[in-house]
Amino acid sequence: MKQKIKSTIISAVIFSSVFFYGCQSKDVRSNAQEDEKFVLVIHGGAGTILKKNMTPEKETAYIQKMTEALNNGHTILANGGSSLDAVESVIMMMEDSPLFNAGKGAVFTHEGTNELDASIMDGVTLNAGAVAAVKHIKNPIKLSRAVMERSPHVILAGTGAETFAQEEGFQLQPEEYFYTKRRWDSLQKALGNVGETSGIITDEISVYSTVGAVALDKHGNLAAGTSTGGMTNKRFGRIGDSPIIGAGTYANNKTCAVSGTGHGEYFIRGNVAYDISAMMEYGGKSLKESVKDVIQYKLIELGGTGGVIAVDKNGNIAMEFNTEGMYRGWVRNDETPQVLIYGND
Numbered sequence: 001m002k003q004k005i006k007s008t009i010i011s012a013v014i015f016s017s018v019f020f021y022g023c024q025s026k027d028v029r030s031n032a033q034e035d036e037k038f039v040l041v042i043h044g045g046a047g048t049i050l051k052k053n054m055t056p057e058k059e060t061a062y063i064q065k066m067t068e069a070l071n072n073g074h075t076i077l078a079n080g081g082s083s084l085d086a087v088e089s090v091i092m093m094m095e096d097s098p099l100f101n102a103g104k105g106a107v108f109t110h111e112g113t114n115e116l117d118a119s120i121m122d123g124v125t126l127n128a129g130a131v132a133a134v135k136h137i138k139n140p141i142k143l144s145r146a147v148m149e150r151s152p153h154v155i156l157a158g159t160g161a162e163t164f165a166q167e168e169g170f171q172l173q174p175e176e177y178f179y180t181k182r183r184w185d186s187l188q189k190a191l192g193n194v195g196e197t198s199g200i201i202t203d204e205i206s207v208y209s210t211v212g213a214v215a216l217d218k219h220g221n222l223a224a225g226t227s228t229g230g231m232t233n234k235r236f237g238r239i240g241d242s243p244i245i246g247a248g249t250y251a252n253n254k255t256c257a258v259s260g261t262g263h264g265e266y267f268i269r270g271n272v273a274y275d276i277s278a279m280m281e282y283g284g285k286s287l288k289e290s291v292k293d294v295i296q297y298k299l300i301e302l303g304g305t306g307g308v309i310a311v312d313k314n315g316n317i318a319m320e321f322n323t324e325g326m327y328r329g330w331v332r333n334d335e336t337p338q339v340l341i342y343g344n345d
């Protein structure tokens with residue numbers, strides 16, 4: 001009898017623990033499913049991008065390459081990869097494409113060279129890495145990540161950055177690797193338009209084709225990255241906003257991840273990427289409001305042109321610009337990638 005009561009109690013305990021565990025694990029699973037939201041947003045530059053000036057072939061080429069990049073990032077994020085891995089990988093794909101002003105396809109300086117800038121930021125730790133004015137690095141975003149993870153510094157520039165790259169096993173590319181006829185012709189056009197006091201020409205070369213990516217991964221972590229050749233006809237070792245943390249790139253798990261494209265000097269003066277995060281953190285504004293405000297009250301008032309992409313910690317996205325168009329795209333969990341180009345898309 002005593003034995004029977006004991007085994008009944010044991011069975012009841014086992015049953016209730018299984019029942020309790022079952023309920024609990026169901027809850028945990030459903031929470032995990034909620035947390036498993038992931039988002040990737042990319043840009044390929046903003047500027048005077050008008051349908052009437054676009055050939056169907058060119059349009060298709062941009063849509064295809066950006067869709068390919070989004071699919072690649074989607075696979076990484078869907079498999080539980082980090083937002084940092086997704087951002088690095090999609091930017092590398094765009095750096096390898098001659099369509100964009102980053103890596104292969106970078107614009108030319110006044111002297112006819114290519115000087116590349118990039119940066120990456122981890123929203124979890126607020127660690128960041130950047131390179132500026134490198135001339136022989138195929139994937140400056142990868143080197144930026146190495147700076148972040150394997151050096152005690154944030155920004156490395158010029159030959160110092162390339163020495164670090166070699167120590168880290170990066171192969172230096174010959175300068176010819178970066179040549180594209182399209183960008184060379186743009187430089188010639190700009191040179192033809194500069195007078196005695198030559199400087200950066202922006203009016204004639206009015207598409208900023210820098211690339212950038214922001215992502216939220218399944219673990220709730222944000223990351224941002226940006227890569228560029230800068231601006232056509234730039235001089236004197238000019239460095240733009242793309243490698244400046246807080247100007248062209250910013251990520252913070254408390255708020256959002258941002259990447260910008262446009263006339264870099266204005267993005268630097270307006271601290272554009274950080275300002276969006278600060279408005280959310282200290283002003284309690286939504287991502288959408290913060291992004292709109294920064295374009296309106298910083299960029300437009302200062303006289304700058306360009307755009308930003310951003311994702312917040314809840315997976316909301318924003319893509320704003322004050323130019324005619326911006327190559328932009330996004331993908332979420334089980335959605336198909338979307339790519340837009342023009343202002344009224």
Ligand code: ASP
Pocket residue numbers: 045046101207208209210228229230231239240241242248260261262263264265
């Ligand atoms: N923001 C970049 C720079 O000023 C240019 C671009 O977005 O294409 O260097």
